[in-house]
């Protein structure tokens with residue numbers, strides 16, 4: 001679908017929330033991502049918020065001032081105040097689909113802009129909380145989490161390590177490959193990740209059970225389902241983006257030694273289900289509109305997508321120019337006062353499949369997707385060696401260790417290592433927007 005631009009993308013727009021105007025801010029008035037937060041004070045409720053500069057705006061709070069009462073935004077504002085089982089979440093807002101979300105974004109943009117009427121600012125400012133004073137929670141109650149494998153560079157690099165003669169399987173260029181992940185172990189950025197135990201086999205030796213010795217991260221992008229589909233119905237590709245709310249960063253932690261032993265014939269299982277980290281802010285499709293790009297240019301000789309996965313608008317606008325990077329900070333580096341070291345830089349537009357194709361494929365058998373479901377891209381790697389989005393690729397399965405600024409070497413992650421993911425969109429004539437960070441630090445295995 002052709003991305004719609006409106007006044008919320010105006011690069012000259014500034015907010016009266018001063019911190020949002022800083023060039024380095026990931027959350028200028030052109031972004032306005034949604035998340036769920038709780039103030040540090042004890043017993044505070046979880047609330048739906050929108051990031052603006054270094055503040056979070058409590059959406060239901062703004063609604064309580066009577067500022068979100070117009071018919072086009074009322075429903076969305078009420079959805080931000082609705083509780084779902086387990087507390088506040090974005091699920092109710094997601095379920096409304098794209099129209100109400102767009103209207104709410106435009107209204108919040110108008111309230112926060114510095115060239116609008118000043119009369120409502122005092123009321124709005126009562127509901128701005130410093131981000132430093134809140135804890136971010138998972139943005140949605142995720143019913144199902146599906147992880148794809150949409151980077152042909154990642155699939156080829158990994159395939160070479162495990163099947164040198166046959167790196168890319170014949171289905172890859174026809175079927176968006178995915179597997180059902182585990183929703184219960186999704187955690188928000190900042191949550192420590194425990195090294196998992198599992199069954200591994202070293203060569204021809206007897207299989208053993210113990211801490212993973214090949215713990216890895218995967219740099220991915222996730223997107224949330226907004227309005228779902230009824231079971232036994234499909235989602236046409238031309239309508240797919242109406243069913244997508246927005247994106248976040250995903251680190252799909254992976255135990256490569258457990259994975260190598262368990263993955264055939266049914267795919268990953270316990271190697272990935274112990275934890276998956278998400279960045280807390282969901283950047284809406286509206287905010288991403290200026291940064292849409294063409295779908296992956298398939299090299300000559302590759303098959304065209306089957307008709308249900310082909311749409312000319314999707315080919316023209318289905319990609320996204322989103323720069324991604326993964327950094328590592330070891331415990332030793334932290335002690336030495338060193339900054340995290342960038343391990344890779346890649347771009348989301350290099351994926352073989354668009355988000356819309358992944359979603360349409362997911363529902364193509366009549367499977368019902370539900371508001372708040374999370375679909376992730378799979379590791380986002382690129383053609384260059386510097387664009388490999390996990391250690392498995394960067395170190396060739398541990399054969400070529402990397403050296404950190406502390407002098408330490410890494411084949412896979414050690415206890416105390418922190419992985420930090422970042423993502424941002426920039427383009428000529430538009431304000432740069434960011435996704436915020438997705439971080440997690442490895443804790444030692446719990447062996448007893």
Ligand code: CA
Nearest residue numbers: 218252378379
């Ligand atoms: Ca993955």
